[in-house]
Amino acid sequence: MKLLNEILGTKYPIIQGGMANIATGEFAAACSNAGALGIIGAGGMNADTLRENIRRCKQLTDKPFGVNIMLMHPQADEFAQIVVEEGVQVVTTGAGNPGKYVPMWKAAGIKVIPVVAAAVLAKHLEKLGIDAVIAEGTESGGHVGEMATMALVPQVVDAVDLPVIAAGGIADGRQLAAALALGACGVQVGTCLLVSEECPIHENYKAALLNAKDSDTIVTGRIGGSPVRVLKNRMSREYVRQEKAGADKMELEKYTLGSLRRAVFEGNTSTGSLMAGQVAGMLHEVRPVADILDDLWNGGRQRIHALSEEC
């Protein structure tokens, strides 16, 4: 098996998740410089700010980096063009089927790595010539599917003849080792990087993550069909309560409108949407990205070698 770092030219087989409103050009560059594949999250940007972030990232790192495009974003068509014009090396995609952009990106020499939540989309996209897939489990933060990483990754591995990257539920070396055991060639991580020194979220958001226990996340929007995993707080508990009571979309939107920006920029931990995965309970200190990545990879290798002695 070729590990993801051999495919991407990175130090570690680790991709940084493209978190909307969080993964700026500076943060992506910091992650790339520390040995992962940094990813600019286009989710909270417009065409101009995406272009600026890509250019800033290029100035700040000479390592490979990529851009994540949320396919439901109203400017997705423009974003798809900008990554070609700016010579971005890798594109990851979320929330849909990137099929219509794949020929253009492949013609530009871009590596295309969609996020999938089930095997069927991976099989469909394989025919279009994508380079790899990220199989993301429901334990991850932000927008989630139904399948959990443990069950999803081997089923995607068996369905396609592509490198598979595991995401969801990965915050330390044990979980990286588990992802490789499942057949993944590497991992994508998000939540564990939120508590990095370089991550540009508000200090209150980081403090809430450090305080979280294992069962302190909740999924909003499950009934309405657009599930998002966040930390439990006043907003998310009330959202889920109203949702179960049958509130309509308009009513529910008053909770979520602008709530991610409230969390990230204003540090409002009671009405902000503090997106986080189920690994939030494993975060105990704010550290440099380099330390987090080193723990993931070297901790993972040590775990594998220790297990190999024991079994």
Add this chain to the structure above:
Amino acid sequence: MKLLNEILGTKYPIIQGGMANIATGEFAAACSNAGALGIIGAGGMNADTLRENIRRCKQLTDKPFGVNIMLMHPQADEFAQIVVEEGVQVVTTGAGNPGKYVPMWKAAGIKVIPVVAAAVLAKHLEKLGIDAVIAEGTESGGHVGEMATMALVPQVVDAVDLPVIAAGGIADGRQLAAALALGACGVQVGTCLLVSEECPIHENYKAALLNAKDSDTIVTGRIGGSPVRVLKNRMSREYVRQEKAGADKMELEKYTLGSLRRAVFEGNTSTGSLMAGQVAGMLHEVRPVADILDDLWNGGRQRIHALSEEC
């Protein structure tokens, strides 16, 4: 780390899940004879049938076996006494806190291994002197919690000083290897044993499992607070549709009343409750229990040793 087989005296570090209406004395004995810890599921039984099943199991195997007690069962108090009287070696528990029975069971020399869905119950029970815990992820079949195995197992491992057994999402050697990487000393499996030759469920139920794809399970009862994972079929889709539309408990009960028995005994795949985990899509043939266990353990060891060479 002591592997689970050293703790239980079994051939493999594998427990058979105590599936209600499925895990009879005969089936538990077959699993014990094949090298796992067989478990009689008291869920669908009364006091007399539980006693009979324990006695039949003893006649059919000289290997260790156990009993699973659903704590919400109206006869749980009687069951708790019967396992003492019948000299059962291991008790696993589900759906609650077995605290009040622990002193009695420990005095009788029984190994007590509760199922937990979050770290907090594991920490509480540790003080009472239990022997191990089963950390069960939401990808499992039947009654489920919210945490996924990948995120749950290491957080339980870090919270207690007890052997931790992983459950949920485990059907082949890759997943057993992943569970050990996460820090578990062994695994509990259910879904993958449903398609064993020895499993006494209706052939239609087995056929439905063999036909399932990765995303063919659904969780009923999530809104009402008693989530159960089953295969998608007419009953479960309609249940979830009605539940989202705000149907009350009485209305919903007409779907589930007797539905597990309809699936298990009558093979009714359209209105039966075909309990199954997210690994259902990995089941491709009906095989002897011994072959399934051998694939789990030896496949898992091979995966670990192969990874150790690669990383």
